[in-house]
Amino acid sequence: MAKSVKPNAPRAPRMCVVTWFDTATEETWQSEAAARDAKATVCETAGWLLRNDGDFVVVASTRQRPGPDTHDPYNSVTTIPGAAVYDIAFLD
Numbered sequence: 001m002a003k004s005v006k007p008n009a010p011r012a013p014r015m016c017v018v019t020w021f022d023t024a025t026e027e028t029w030q031s032e033a034a035a036r037d038a039k040a041t042v043c044e045t046a047g048w049l050l051r052n053d054g055d056f057v058v059v060a061s062t063r064q065r066p067g068p069d070t071h072d073p074y075n076s077v078t079t080i081p082g083a084a085v086y087d088i089a090f091l092d
Contacts, residue, residue: 013048015091018059020045020084042086045078049090054082 021040051058060074 013050013060013063015047016049016059017044017046017089017091018049018057018080018085019043019087019089020057020080021086022084045080046091047076047078048074049088050074050077052082052088056080056082057085057088 020043022043024038024041026035026038045059045061047059047061048063049057050060057080059078059080061076061078062074064070064073066073
């Protein structure tokens with residue numbers, strides 16, 4: 001069961017680890033009992049929290065250092081449905 005993670009007000013991006021549930025698929029024949037015992041995969045994504053509005057959590061795993069030549073500073077951006085998020089732990 002997903003834990004409720006409250007949305008954050010807009011602020012400067014902070015480093016975090018998001019723990020979330022993802023779909024898991026088993027592509028082998030299995031019994032009904034084994035299929036009923038299937039679980040989702042628990043994932044962890046680390047990076048700068050760019051959005052947490054209840055609908056989605058957006059984390060960028062790579063960021064350019066701020067400076068005069070910085071443009072489009074974020075890369076490796078992951079968007080996670082808010083309902084799939086179990087926890088957000090800040091690293092600062």
